[in-house]
Amino acid sequence: MTGTRLDEAEREAALAMLGRRPNRHRRVTVGADKGYDCKAFITGCRRLKVTPHVVPKDKHSAVDGCIKRHEGYKTSLKVRKRIEEAFGWIKTVDALAKTKLIGHAKLAGQALLCFATYNLVRIGSIGGWWDAHHA
Numbered sequence: 001m002t003g004t005r006l007d008e009a010e011r012e013a014a015l016a017m018l019g020r021r022p023n024r025h026r027r028v029t030v031g032a033d034k035g036y037d038c039k040a041f042i043t044g045c046r047r048l049k050v051t052p053h054v055v056p057k058d059k060h061s062a063v064d065g066c067i068k069r070h071e072g073y074k075t076s077l078k079v080r081k082r083i084e085e086a087f088g089w090i091k092t093v094d095a096l097a098k099t100k101l102i103g104h105a106k107l108a109g110q111a112l113l114c115f116a117t118y119n120l121v122r123i124g125s126i127g128g129w130w131d132a133h134h135a
Contacts, residue, residue: 007035015044029053029072031080038062053077089121090114
């Protein structure tokens with residue numbers, strides 16, 4: 001399989017999961033990265049009454065003005081960036097990218113500890129108690 005086919009399979013799986021949501025009459029949003037910026041995913045989302053908040057590609061983006069014009073889209077991209085920062089910190093600083101633990105319970109415990117540490121670092125930097133760049 002080529003990289004393109006894997007990306008396509010991932011988008012198809014995402015649409016299948018969105019189609020299985022319990023309350024399909026209520027409109028919802030889904031956030032996604034640049035890999036989901038294609039016509040098939042965006043039309044699939046619209047068919048399922050899901051508003052796609054996809055990060056647009058620099059060139060040949062399928063994200064149109066209809067999606068971008070809403071304030072919720074801009075907010076969604078800001079929140080997504082904050083979430084990505086947390087996961088990036090945890091993968092690099094807290095070494096969760098290559099865990100040495102085996103088993104669901106141990107990994108869940110490590111992830112919980114990592115997120116708790118990240119929250120303490122953020123609280124400390126927001127309160128001005130320390131500079132989080134050195135953590």
